[in-house]
């Protein structure tokens with residue numbers, strides 16, 4: 001009989017390289033929120049995949065960033081750094097044909113003795129595949145990597161190979177979770193995250209960074225879940241934008257979030273959403289702790 005392997009796999013990288021998309025495709029379920037904007041992920045989550053001979057615990061981490069400085073960004077960077085340290089294997093996600101200072105910063109924070117596999121993501125966007133070879137050769141000069149695997153989190157290309165390579169690096173050991181368990185987070189977590197995802201997807205360039213979501217209540221009665229949430233913004237003017245003319249934008253946001261929640265939870269959802277102002281929440285360590293940031 002072959003041996004069973006178990007381990008944690010940190011998915012690290014600078015913002016927007018496709019870490020959350022990769023986690024979702026690897027576990028086969030959309031758990032992590034995704035948007036075209038950088039710094040979508042603010043709270044790490046584990047996605048668990050159990051195969052015949054391996055249990056992987058993938059940790060989706062916030063993108064490590066150096067462009068903006070405030071208390072929230074420091075908290076996110078700390079999460080990213082700690083996550084890449086506390087794992088058996090780190091998967092460093094980079095974008096195909098792009099490796100620059102921001103990627104190097106992330107790599108520098110992964111301890112020297114950590115096993116690293118580089119996932120060169122978004123290869124579906126590379127027209128000439130031959131260009132990947134010199135790119136991979138350049139990557140090899142950055143650090144001793146266990147492997148460099150070109151993938152696409154969008155199409156799923158080569159993810160089986162990524163799983164094989166990562167699985168072989170995990171230590172031998174028994175599974176820590178039941179085989180059907182997909183994540184360590186509960187429905188409350190996903191409810192708040194799905195609402196925040198809609199803010200990233202439906203608001204303009206800057207506003208999502210001024211917004212945070214807090215769950216007020218979550219009640220399950222039969223197959224109906226009654227969920228109430230607050231969207232925190234930093235100013236009255238932002239509140240007016242999020243609500244929109246006659247509440248139209250807020251209605252679109254809530255309705256999109258509700259549909260995703262119903263899909264994920266497999267039951268009807270009543271969702272009530274309020275928009276409130278908390279001045280400078282992203283710069284206030286006390287408020288951030290109340291909002292659940294460690």
Ligand SMILES: Nc1nc2c(ncn2[C@@H]2O[C@H](COP(=O)(O)OP(=O)(O)OP(=O)(O)O)[C@@H](O)[C@H]2O)c(=O)[nH]1
Pocket residue numbers: 013014015016017018019020021022033034035036037038039040041042061062063064121122123124125151152153154155
């Ligand atoms: N074309 C293409 N786009 C991708 C691929 N993977 C992710 N994307 C897109 O890249 C954008 C960022 O994806 P995310 O998964 O949110 O990236 P992330 O690294 O988790 O970003 P942060 O949480 O902000 O650090 C989204 O628009 C995704 O749809 C891919 O393989 N191909």
Ligand SMILES: [Mg+2]
Pocket residue numbers: 019020021032033034040041060061062063
């Ligand atoms: Mg993400």
